[in-house]
Amino acid sequence: MSPWSQIIREIAFRKWNALLMFIGLAAVAAAISMGKLIAEADERETRRVTRDMGFNLRIIPAETDLGQFYRDGYSRRMMDASMLDRLATSLTNNVEFNHLVGTLRHEYTINGETMMLVGLSETYVAPGQGKKPMGFKIKPGTVHVGSEIARALKKKKGDKFHVGTATYEIVNDAIETGTQDDITVFMRLEDAQATMQLAGKINEIEAIDCLCLTADQDPLSILRKTIGEILPGVQVVQKRVQADARAKQRQTRERVNQFVLPTVLLIGALWVAVLFVINVRDRRQEIGVLRAIGKRGGQIAGLFLGKAILIGLAASVAGALLGTWLGLQFGPELFPVTKNAIKPNWNLVSQLAVAMPVFAALVAFFPTTLAVSQDPAATLRED
Amino acid sequence: MIHCSELTKTFRRNGSEVVSLDRVSLEIGAGEFVVVRGPSGSGKTTLLLAIGGMQQPSAGTVTLDGENLYAMSSAGRARARAEKVGFVFQMFHLVPYLSLLENILLAAPAWPSAEARTRANELLEQFGLAKRATHRPDELSAGERQRLAVARAMLNRPGVLLADEPTGNLDPENAASVIGHFTEFHKAGGTVVLVTHGTAADSVASRVIRLEQGRLAGD
Structure with a gap:
C-alpha cells in the first residue's frame, strides 16, 4: 500500500496523538501569524507615535x-x-x-x-x-x-x-x-x-x-x-526626552519580539518532539515487523517524516487562519491609532504553509532517527 | 540454502556478558522443514533472527542462497529479507490500523502492483479470511491473526519461512491449522525453520535441531 495511505490510516488510528501534534503546530502557526500581524501593527503604531514626537x-x-x-x-x-x-x-x-x-x-x-x-x-x-x-x-x-x-x-x-x-x-x-x-x-x-x-x-x-x-x-x-x-x-x-522615549519604545518592542517568537518555536518544537517520541515508542513493534518484511530505514523514516509534513501542512493552514482572525479581532483594540492599516497577510499564510511542514519535519527528525536506528530484533523479542 | 558458520552472539545485560549463541554452525538445505527446540534462553530466537538477517552476530557468518547476509549493507539485507524470507512471530505483529488486505500488502513494495493485489486476495481466500478482508486485526481471533501473519509472510513467495513460536498463543485446533499451512508451503518446495516448544510439527518436520545454552546440542 502507498506510504501516504498508511500515514493517513495511522493518523486516524492514533487520533489523540495526531490531534495533539496538530494543536501544537497550529498553535505555533497561529502565534506566528497573529504575532506578525500584531508586530507589524505595533511597528506602525510605534513609528506613528515616534513620528509625532518629532525630530530629535x-x-x-x-x-x-x-x-x-x-x-x-x-x-x-x-x-x-x-x-x-x-x-x-x-x-x-x-x-x-x-x-x-x-x-x-x-x-x-x-x-x-x-x-x-x-x-x-x-x-x-x-x-x-x-x-x-x-x-x-x-x-x-x-x-x-x-x-x-x-x-x-x-x-x-x-x-x-x-x-x-x-x-x-x-x-x-x-x-x-x-x-x-x-x-x-x-x-x-x-x-x-x-x-x-x-x-x-x-x-x-x-x-x-x-x-x-x-x-x-x-x-x-x-x-x-x-x-x-x-x-x-x-x-x-x-532632544533627549524625545530621543529617550523613542529609544525606550523601540527597545521594548524589539525585546518582546526577540523573546516571543523563539519561545513559541521552542515550546512548539518540544511539544511536537515529545509527541513524536511517544509515537515512535508506541510503534516499536510495528517498526520491527516492517524491518522484518524488508522495509528499508528510509521507507520507515518516510512514514514518520510524512506524518510530520502532513500534520504540519494541515496545522499551518488552520493555525495561520486562526492567528490572522485573532489578529484582526484584537489588533484594532490594541493599536487604535493605526487600526485601519491592520490587514490579513495572505503572503504569510502561504509562507507558513511551506514553512510549518518543514518545521514539523525538522522537529520529527530526531524521533525519526530513533525509530530507524532502534534494533528491530530487540523489539521483536518483546513478546 | 542457509549456512551458518561459527555463529556467535553475545549481549550485555546488567553489566555482564551473556552468550546467546556460541559458535553454532549448521547447514539447512532448500526444501527442508527444520524444527528448532530448546529451553527458554537457549538462543532459538537469536538464531532465527540471525538467519533472517535481523540480528547482527558478534562473530561468524550467515549465508543465504550463497550471499553473506552480514557483509551486505543494511539496505541489501532488507532487500534480501523482502525477496527471500518470510517471518512469522508468536505475537503476530500485525499493524493494528490496517485492514487484513492492507496488512498482507504491507510486505509488497510501496504502491503495490495489480499482481501483488491479486496475490494478496488469493492468500486471503487460501487462509479463509477473504470475507474479512476489510476488517482490522483486533476484530479477529488469535488463530485468524496468526493465519493472517502467515499469509503476509507468503506474499512475496519467499524461499524460506522463519517462524518463532507461531503456535505459542493458539489452541490445538488453530495450532494445527497454522502448521498445516507451513506443511503446504514445505510441500510446494519451501524451506521452513520453525522454533517451537510444541510437538505439533514433529510429524512433518524433516529435521529437529536442539539448542542448549547457545550451543547446538542435537541435530
Whole structure:
C-alpha cells in the first residue's frame, strides 16, 4: 500500500496523538501569524507615535552660541545648504540617523505680529528601507500657519497670506498645539530663503536618531563622531526626552519580539518532539515487523517524516487562519491609532504553509532517527 | 540454502556478558522443514533472527542462497529479507490500523502492483479470511491473526519461512491449522525453520535441531 495511505490510516488510528501534534503546530502557526500581524501593527503604531514626537536631532552651524540658540529657538549663524546634500549622501552608508530636513528658521514680522518663519527642505530618507519621509511636504505657493498667527491676523485655511512681496495660500487648519508651532509659519525652503534674502543658506538640519539608545548608553557621542566626520565643525544637539522615549519604545518592542517568537518555536518544537517520541515508542513493534518484511530505514523514516509534513501542512493552514482572525479581532483594540492599516497577510499564510511542514519535519527528525536506528530484533523479542 | 558458520552472539545485560549463541554452525538445505527446540534462553530466537538477517552476530557468518547476509549493507539485507524470507512471530505483529488486505500488502513494495493485489486476495481466500478482508486485526481471533501473519509472510513467495513460536498463543485446533499451512508451503518446495516448544510439527518436520545454552546440542 502507498506510504501516504498508511500515514493517513495511522493518523486516524492514533487520533489523540495526531490531534495533539496538530494543536501544537497550529498553535505555533497561529502565534506566528497573529504575532506578525500584531508586530507589524505595533511597528506602525510605534513609528506613528515616534513620528509625532518629532525630530530629535538638531545639527547647527559650528559658530552657534548655544545660549542664544536655546533662548531664541534657532541659530543666528548660517551654513551652506550643500551641507544637507553631503549629509544626505551619507545616508546610504549609515544606520545611525535618518529623515534629514534642512531648515531656515528666523523671526519675522507681518503687520506687527512677530512670528517664526521656517523654511523646510524636502526630507531625505535612507534609500532602500521603504520608509516614508517624516513631517509634511509643502507644495509650491502654499504655507502652513500656526493657530496663534492665524488668530492674530484673522486668517483661516484657504485664505491668502502675504510674506514680503510673495503671496501664498494657507492650506492647513490652524489647530492649537501648545508649542512654538502656534506662532510659526512653515513654507518651502526656497521661499524662506528668498524672503530672508539668504539664498543657498540654512541654519539647521533636523534628523531622527536611529540608534535608539537610551541616555545611559550615550548615543550622542556616537552621533557627534559620525556626523562630525561628514560635516566637520557642526554642533549636534539631541532632544533627549524625545530621543529617550523613542529609544525606550523601540527597545521594548524589539525585546518582546526577540523573546516571543523563539519561545513559541521552542515550546512548539518540544511539544511536537515529545509527541513524536511517544509515537515512535508506541510503534516499536510495528517498526520491527516492517524491518522484518524488508522495509528499508528510509521507507520507515518516510512514514514518520510524512506524518510530520502532513500534520504540519494541515496545522499551518488552520493555525495561520486562526492567528490572522485573532489578529484582526484584537489588533484594532490594541493599536487604535493605526487600526485601519491592520490587514490579513495572505503572503504569510502561504509562507507558513511551506514553512510549518518543514518545521514539523525538522522537529520529527530526531524521533525519526530513533525509530530507524532502534534494533528491530530487540523489539521483536518483546513478546 | 542457509549456512551458518561459527555463529556467535553475545549481549550485555546488567553489566555482564551473556552468550546467546556460541559458535553454532549448521547447514539447512532448500526444501527442508527444520524444527528448532530448546529451553527458554537457549538462543532459538537469536538464531532465527540471525538467519533472517535481523540480528547482527558478534562473530561468524550467515549465508543465504550463497550471499553473506552480514557483509551486505543494511539496505541489501532488507532487500534480501523482502525477496527471500518470510517471518512469522508468536505475537503476530500485525499493524493494528490496517485492514487484513492492507496488512498482507504491507510486505509488497510501496504502491503495490495489480499482481501483488491479486496475490494478496488469493492468500486471503487460501487462509479463509477473504470475507474479512476489510476488517482490522483486533476484530479477529488469535488463530485468524496468526493465519493472517502467515499469509503476509507468503506474499512475496519467499524461499524460506522463519517462524518463532507461531503456535505459542493458539489452541490445538488453530495450532494445527497454522502448521498445516507451513506443511503446504514445505510441500510446494519451501524451506521452513520453525522454533517451537510444541510437538505439533514433529510429524512433518524433516529435521529437529536442539539448542542448549547457545550451543547446538542435537541435530
